[in-house]
Amino acid sequence: MKKMVKVVAAIIENENGEILCALRTPEMSSPNRWEFPGGKVEPGEDIHTALEREINEELSCKIATSEVFCENVHEYEKYTIQLIAIKAKLTEGNPKTNEHSKVIWMARENLESLKWVPADVPITEMLLNK
Ligand SMILES: Nc1nc2c([nH]c(=O)n2[C@H]2C[C@H](O)[C@@H](COP(=O)(O)OP(=O)(O)OP(=O)(O)O)O2)c(=O)[nH]1
Numbered sequence: 054m055k056k057m058v059k060v061v062a063a064i065i066e067n068e069n070g071e072i073l074c075a076l077r078t079p080e081m082s083s084p085n086r087w088e089f090p091g092g093k094v095e096p097g098e099d100i101h102t103a104l105e106r107e108i109n110e111e112l113s114c115k116i117a118t119s120e121v122f123c124e125n126v127h128e129y130e131k132y133t134i135q136l137i138a139i140k141a142k143l144t145e146g147n148p149k150t151n152e153h154s155k156v157i158w159m160a161r162e163n164l165e166s167l168k169w170v171p172a173d174v175p176i177t178e179m180l181l182n183k
Pocket residue numbers: 060061062081082083088089090091092093134136170171172173
């Protein structure tokens with residue numbers, strides 16, 4: 054069986070109802086694809102704490118997380134990821150691109166125009182229907 058990796062991703066919505074999307078760099082795995090910012094949960098770490106830590110590292114800003122929006126298990130070639138999308142709001146700072154090529158705010162109805170990492174596609178579809 055492939056290794057299972059637990060990943061948290063933030064669905065950060067601003068006051069205009071737009072959602073924060075981040076572009077992976079050419080050097081990362083799944084290069085030049087869009088994702089929701091976040092990362093791997095460390096052993097023993099709570100999912101909300103993990104997401105707050107990842108957002109602080111990646112975007113130099115603070116968030117307040119709320120409910121889990123959805124979970125998706127996706128099999129990549131080398132491992133399987135359990136992707137947990139969690140709703141959040143920015144509480145401090147503006148997102149910076151410490152690790153990504155770009156971050157943008159996007160209206161829900163336009164999310165499908167971006168080229169997403171495969172595990173995120175069902176999440177973008179769910180966001181469109183809510
Ligand atoms: N942050 C984030 N990662 C995602 C999403 N969808 C998805 O498949 N992933 C994958 C990419 C990575 O392999 C892994 C997250 O790991 P990470 O962001 O901590 O990155 P990493 O450098 O440790 O891992 P890697 O890119 O070398 O595989 O989950 C998503 O929406 N957000």
